[in-house]
Amino acid sequence: MQTQTLERMESNVRTYSRSFPVVFTKAMNARLTDENGREYIDFLAGAGTLNYGHNNPHLKQALLDYLASDGIVHGLDFWTAAKRDYLETLEEVILKPRGLDYKIQLPGPTGTNAVEAAIRLARVAKGRHNIVTFTNGFHGVTMGSLATTGNRKFREATGGIPLQGAAFMPFDGYLGENTDTLDYFEKLLADKSGGLDTPAAVIIETVQGEGGINVAGLEWLKRLEKICRSNDILLIVDDIQAGCGRTGKFFSFEHAGITPDIVTNSKSLSGFGLPFAHVLMRPELDKWKPGQYNGTFRGFNLAFATAAAAMRQYWSDDTFERDVQRKGDIVADRFKKIAAWLTEHGVEATERGRGLMRGIDVGTGDIADKITGKAFENGLVIETSGQDGEVVKCLCPLTIPDEDLQQGLDILEESVKQVIA
Numbered sequence: 001m002q003t004q005t006l007e008r009m010e011s012n013v014r015t016y017s018r019s020f021p022v023v024f025t026k027a028m029n030a031r032l033t034d035e036n037g038r039e040y041i042d043f044l045a046g047a048g049t050l051n052y053g054h055n056n057p058h059l060k061q062a063l064l065d066y067l068a069s070d071g072i073v074h075g076l077d078f079w080t081a082a083k084r085d086y087l088e089t090l091e092e093v094i095l096k097p098r099g100l101d102y103k104i105q106l107p108g109p110t111g112t113n114a115v116e117a118a119i120r121l122a123r124v125a126k127g128r129h130n131i132v133t134f135t136n137g138f139h140g141v142t143m144g145s146l147a148t149t150g151n152r153k154f155r156e157a158t159g160g161i162p163l164q165g166a167a168f169m170p171f172d173g174y175l176g177e178n179t180d181t182l183d184y185f186e187k188l189l190a191d192k193s194g195g196l197d198t199p200a201a202v203i204i205e206t207v208q209g210e211g212g213i214n215v216a217g218l219e220w221l222k223r224l225e226k227i228c229r230s231n232d233i234l235l236i237v238d239d240i241q242a243g244c245g246r247t248g249k250f251f252s253f254e255h256a257g258i259t260p261d262i263v264t265n266s267k268s269l270s271g272f273g274l275p276f277a278h279v280l281m282r283p284e285l286d287k288w289k290p291g292q293y294n295g296t297f298r299g300f301n302l303a304f305a306t307a308a309a310a311m312r313q314y315w316s317d318d319t320f321e322r323d324v325q326r327k328g329d330i331v332a333d334r335f336k337k338i339a340a341w342l343t344e345h346g347v348e349a350t351e352r353g354r355g356l357m358r359g360i361d362v363g364t365g366d367i368a369d370k371i372t373g374k375a376f377e378n379g380l381v382i383e384t385s386g387q388d389g390e391v392v393k394c395l396c397p398l399t400i401p402d403e404d405l406q407q408g409l410d411i412l413e414e415s416v417k418q419v420i421a
């Protein structure tokens, strides 16, 4: 495989090609193929961007049809038929059946664009600067989002510019099972000399993706919502990774029965892996003046077409979400067994997750890297997350065939045994 040009020309900042140093050529659903024709099962799936698999045939057809019809590809934020269809489908298929009423902002197409827009909106709406975020949270790497992101590696890479406007609270479980970390947040809010500037909003991932598949309890999330309501603080759920079905519901917060004021989606929102993001906001929060926030790529028409097709294909009834939950249980069972085996062999390990967003915490990044490295040798693309990269995580396409899921899990188990034996 020719990698010299890639190694020579691409900046040091590259990431995933270090873990998977092959040249990929093709992909279909949960399988990737490299230049030598070797196939891999994909448990990374664009870090949760390919929930409906690589080159999903339904979505590809929608894209091809749209292009063939000379549909508008770029139109700034013009009204287009594709945009109208996207909004109508979102309303009919996703929002109305869930009793949700949101207005939609189309920021630039990446996750961090959506987070920047969401926190800016919260600040404008409340006239306050402070955003409360949580330990191990990840919300993107542009300056505003980065201020709300815990990861030191990213925070240190600003060239010394201070990151401002965010305050960190302990996520659920951060201080051990027996401490409800919201006691601390609630106490600070009530304490006139607690030192916390009254926040405009709280931003949270209900399951932390990059932070290590940390799962917020459903009661804890309900209590967080209640604290926000009683203190006039907006609740932003960053559903960029956990949304679009990853946890077994379209929105990850549905499990807790809470209603965020603002929601961000990106990653799997287009369904096809096209760059696309939106911000959902309660209608009365739409305090923007015309053109006050902009961007050249606001709403990508090709993504409107594939996103609408994905909603129609997978979310018109509950068949798909039940299937995700079924597969999530398969992964959970297997991960529990692998974690138990590791623990028996002297590596303390635990399983956690919700739906098909699951991980095994093996204690250190060193062991996790050995496992994922061996897995790659054995034909499985799988990554780690967590503050030390100590969590081996499964983000396989939600559409993965059962045989591929089993094969991926077999490879992982075999790799664990090869590394620890």
Ligand SMILES: *Cc1c(COP(=O)(O)O)cnc(C)c1O
Pocket (backbone or CB within 6 Å): 110, 111, 112, 113, 115, 138, 139, 140, 141, 205, 209, 210, 238, 239, 240, 241, 242, 266, 267
């Ligand atoms: C990936 C991610 C982001 C950032 O998205 P980008 O497209 O990489 O900017 C923000 N929040 C969460 C929860 C994410 O997983």
